[in-house]
Amino acid sequence: MDPTEATDSPPRxxxxxxxYLLVLxxxxxxxxxxxxxxxxxxxxxxxxxxxxARGPGGLAGRLGRHLRGRKRLHWHLDFLLQxxxxxxxxxxxxxxxxxxxxxxxxxxxxxxxxxxxxxSSDCRCPAHLFRLEHYRDISGLTGGISAxxxxxxxxxxxxxxxxxxxxxxxxxx
Numbered sequence: 001m002d003p004t005e006a007t008d009s010p011p012r013x014x015x016x017x018x019x020y021l022l023v024l025x026x027x028x029x030x031x032x033x034x035x036x037x038x039x040x041x042x043x044x045x046x047x048x049x050x051x052x053a054r055g056p057g058g059l060a061g062r063l064g065r066h067l068r069g070r071k072r073l074h075w076h077l078d079f080l081l082q083x084x085x086x087x088x089x090x091x092x093x094x095x096x097x098x099x100x101x102x103x104x105x106x107x108x109x110x111x112x113x114x115x116x117x118x119x120s121s122d123c124r125c126p127a128h129l130f131r132l133e134h135y136r137d138i139s140g141l142t143g144g145i146s147a148x149x150x151x152x153x154x155x156x157x158x159x160x161x162x163x164x165x166x167x168x169x170x171x172x173x
Contacts, residue, residue: 013060017059018058020050020051020092022051023087023091024047025088026047027044032083040118042131045131046132047131049080049119050099050103050119050129050130059159066081067086076121080129089164090160090162090164091138104125107126108148137163
């Protein structure tokens with residue numbers, strides 16, 4: 001599926017504020033620069049981006065923008081999504097857990113490798129994009145995060161999770 005064919009907003013996306021995991025699979029190396037001029041070189045593999053949506057439109061607005069093919073390039077993720085295949089997985093959480101807290105959980109997963117400086121220019125986190133070595137499906141990813149969460153009440157059950165892989169495409173992971 002071409003990124004310009006992506007839908008504006010997957011069905012049933014929550015409209016309120018929250019955090020999210022956007023999963024991408026890169027079949028080949030991907031080199032690109034972001035607005036600041038920083039260069040990134042990603043090896044083929046599965047990646048997860050940790051983001052948040054706290055403003056107007058909430059999760060549905062932010063994720064609809066990410067999934068739209070044509071847009072003004074602003075965030076690091078916009079530059080990655082410009083030429084990468086469309087995301088293959090999505091998990092949304094409520095506002096109980098912050099973006100940086102969720103990123104700290106993801107980097108603690110076995111085989112999660114941070115892409116240093118990606119998506120974290122406005123915080124002290126090393127990254128908000130991680131290459132995943134061991135997670136083959138969304139349930140495994142969310143289960144792994146839940147298993148290491150220090151306070152289970154801090155991480156609610158996902159509000160939404162979906163495999164966004166088009167029918168007939170390779171499995172997630």
